[in-house]
Amino acid sequence: MGPLLRTVELFYDVLSPYSWLGFEVLCRYQNIWNINLQLRPSLIGGIMKDSGNKPPGLLPRKGQYMANDIKLLRHHFQIPIQFPKDFFSVIIEKGSLSAMRFLTAVSLEHPEMLEKASRELWMRVWSRVSVGLWESSGRTFDDFLTFPRNVFRVMILPSPLPQRIYCPPVTPLSFDEDITQPQSILAAAEKAGMSAEQAQGLLEKISTPKVKNQLKETTEAACRYGAFGLPITVAHVDGQTHMIFGSDRMELLAFLLGEKWMGPVPPAVNARL
Amino acid sequence: MGPLLRTVELFYDVLSPYSWLGFEVLCRYQNIWNINLQLRPSLIGGIMKDSGNKPPGLLPRKGQYMANDIKLLRHHFQIPIQFPKDFFSVIIEKGSLSAMRFLTAVSLEHPEMLEKASRELWMRVWSRVSVGLWESSGRTFDDFLTFPRNVFRVMILPSPLPQRIYCPPVTPLSFDEDITQPQSILAAAEKAGMSAEQAQGLLEKISTPKVKNQLKETTEAACRYGAFGLPITVAHVDGQTHMIFGSDRMELLAFLLGEKWMGPVPPAVNARL
Numbered sequence: 001m002g003p004l005l006r007t008v009e010l011f012y013d014v015l016s017p018y019s020w021l022g023f024e025v026l027c028r029y030q031n032i033w034n035i036n037l038q039l040r041p042s043l044i045g046g047i048m049k050d051s052g053n054k055p056p057g058l059l060p061r062k063g064q065y066m067a068n069d070i071k072l073l074r075h076h077f078q079i080p081i082q083f084p085k086d087f088f089s090v091i092i093e094k095g096s097l098s099a100m101r102f103l104t105a106v107s108l109e110h111p112e113m114l115e116k117a118s119r120e121l122w123m124r125v126w127s128r129v130s131v132g133l134w135e136s137s138g139r140t141f142d143d144f145l146t147f148p149r150n151v152f153r154v155m156i157l158p159s160p161l162p163q164r165i166y167c168p169p170v171t172p173l174s175f176d177e178d179i180t181q182p183q184s185i186l187a188a189a190e191k192a193g194m195s196a197e198q199a200q201g202l203l204e205k206i207s208t209p210k211v212k213n214q215l216k217e218t219t220e221a222a223c224r225y226g227a228f229g230l231p232i233t234v235a236h237v238d239g240q241t242h243m244i245f246g247s248d249r250m251e252l253l254a255f256l257l258g259e260k261w262m263g264p265v266p267p268a269v270n271a272r273l
Numbered sequence: 274m275g276p277l278l279r280t281v282e283l284f285y286d287v288l289s290p291y292s293w294l295g296f297e298v299l300c301r302y303q304n305i306w307n308i309n310l311q312l313r314p315s316l317i318g319g320i321m322k323d324s325g326n327k328p329p330g331l332l333p334r335k336g337q338y339m340a341n342d343i344k345l346l347r348h349h350f351q352i353p354i355q356f357p358k359d360f361f362s363v364i365i366e367k368g369s370l371s372a373m374r375f376l377t378a379v380s381l382e383h384p385e386m387l388e389k390a391s392r393e394l395w396m397r398v399w400s401r402v403s404v405g406l407w408e409s410s411g412r413t414f415d416d417f418l419t420f421p422r423n424v425f426r427v428m429i430l431p432s433p434l435p436q437r438i439y440c441p442p443v444t445p446l447s448f449d450e451d452i453t454q455p456q457s458i459l460a461a462a463e464k465a466g467m468s469a470e471q472a473q474g475l476l477e478k479i480s481t482p483k484v485k486n487q488l489k490e491t492t493e494a495a496c497r498y499g500a501f502g503l504p505i506t507v508a509h510v511d512g513q514t515h516m517i518f519g520s521d522r523m524e525l526l527a528f529l530l531g532e533k534w535m536g537p538v539p540p541a542v543n544a545r546l
Binding site: 051052053059060061062064065068069072073075076226227228242243244245246248249251252255256261263264 | 324325326332333334335337338341342345346348349499500501515516517518519521522524525528529534536537
């Protein structure tokens, strides 16, 4: 590690699955690499509009690829991510404005809660969606990964993967959780460790000009860095600024920082799991 | 290494810069991992048309990102890749039909020459394009990487990168090399080690139904695997087929194969450079 703490900003939206992957990898490395990680809640809808880009899922073949890709990356990254049952309704139609305003309020008032609150919103929209798999045939690796309600409970499995692992049967949980309604956001906040009063207080702030403007400004900042989607990671290294798109350039980020890449699950995290 | 040799197919087009990155990484790992690498020359234009996708460079902000991304990946991957001076003319207008038919003829008649011939075509279109940088101020790392005419001559440099490295001055080379004209393809073939007669003989085959149909069939196969761009890597592992898009999923490929990922420049290659 060099003596200088480098700032790494992650611009993300909880609607974006690759944002979640990038987020978890950077959260894992924030105490391993010599970096100051700054989480920047942004609005993916605003970035798509400003750049003229379209969500990849709208091209059928890209959507199909993305579903498979996420299934493979879930194992590789050890993050219990999976496609919403009703992708178009959840991701394209409903959007994330309230959720990202809530996270913006958290970043302003209780930044120490931002990581956990963000994760709990992703858990709602991109994880607890098809637990019915538990009722399907067998106890496969796929089934196993639908279970954890928190990424830090995911087990490390031997490589190559065994096709079947014994897991005790569990009661199926609800699925297709919402992130647009007040009670959904409050539920995520409480799961993240906030008191009901604290969560309610923050929720009331999402319609204030301060919060609205902050989310707008952060989204505009991402656009100025050249974003056409999320996540983007902006690394400030030796007077230079590098913008990296997606969750698959973290090894390149390590290279730019002069830090060691140890895969999406570095040993220190591995030991904690 | 397991006892079973797994087949890994790389579908690529020399117009695609990320195909080049994926190609070099797989060529480097083909003797390290327990794989049988099969190179599949394909036509990116056909895949774009069939999938309804558009080249990323057409969206201005994506094009700008791609130029920066390639500049960073060139260092990280140690491949002397850089943007053509006239991207739209070279990549969008001229296309790669003759070049990819030529590589198809090579794959049918002299498969042992396919790796080198492919590389020499990439060197023309995606590398020897801005050697004028040598005349710019100083001898920077950027300048250094424009020099090598062959990827295996790129030096390993200490990390973090020094800002300036001394290199002796050299005579600027030509730039914006073509891959559409017969003499361009012949020049690449000869650089790859073919005799003039051998190269001429293969060039004559590019208008035969056998070669045309083979390129069409390979491109269609890529589409059946779900391609909406190139490169795609198709791994056949334990009776399952995984399709991976782009050059940034090679660590995931290692995970699927149960092999060790050692970065885009594995130590065995590092020692040879």
